[in-house]
Amino acid sequence: MAIDRIFLVGLMGAGKSTIGKQLAKVLNKTFVDSDREIESQTGVAIPLIFELEGEEGFRRREREMIDKLTLQANTVLATGGGAVMNEDNRKALRERGYVVYLHATVEQLLERTRMDRNRPLLQTEDPRAKLEELLSIRDPLYRDVADITIDTGLVSIREVVQQLVQKFEAL
Ligand code: S3P
Numbered sequence: 228m229a230i231d232r233i234f235l236v237g238l239m240g241a242g243k244s245t246i247g248k249q250l251a252k253v254l255n256k257t258f259v260d261s262d263r264e265i266e267s268q269t270g271v272a273i274p275l276i277f278e279l280e281g282e283e284g285f286r287r288r289e290r291e292m293i294d295k296l297t298l299q300a301n302t303v304l305a306t307g308g309g310a311v312m313n314e315d316n317r318k319a320l321r322e323r324g325y326v327v328y329l330h331a332t333v334e335q336l337l338e339r340t341r342m343d344r345n346r347p348l349l350q351t352e353d354p355r356a357k358l359e360e361l362l363s364i365r366d367p368l369y370r371d372v373a374d375i376t377i378d379t380g381l382v383s384i385r386e387v388v389q390q391l392v393q394k395f396e397a398l
Pocket residue numbers: 237238239240243262273306307308309310345346347348
């Protein structure tokens with residue numbers, strides 16, 4: 228069975244965009260990133276959306292975007308880390324494509340998001356505590372929507388992409 232749509236879920240820094248871009252290239256699919264689509268639709272960066280409309284406003288935009296993007300054919304979609312908090316999003320992801328959970332430890336996520344100013348939820352005194360909290364709340368939800376879980380911590384991005392391609396070829 229050829230897989231038409233692949234959806235990547237996981238926390239900020241798990242590698243959804245980096246892995247998604249390479250995976251799309253190898254599989255000859257179009258890469259789409261829900262956050263970047265929201266930014267190009269609104270013309271502003273995510274932190275400004277949070278500032279102007281609150282997290283609630285961002286989540287509404289995200290829900291609409293996920294609904295639209297999960298219907299696009301032949302894509303690899305990187306979702307925002309919080310997309311799975313919403314039941315409609317989880318349903319769309321589960322029903323419309325093959326969902327890959329990119330799992331990483333808090334240590335690895337922290338390292339990869341250290342310099343980042345584009346993630347409002349991590350602009351806090353204690354980003355480690357925030358990531359721990361988010362991981363404990365969301366990990367069960369990521370696992371619930373996922374068809375497979377891949378550990379991104381121990382191997383290179385290239386190897387993760389290879390593992391996934393092999394997986395899809397075997398389906
Ligand atoms: C968020 C993750 C971000 C972005 C927003 C909120 C979250 O996406 O959607 O800052 O709630 O985890 P990435 O996971 O692509 O960084």
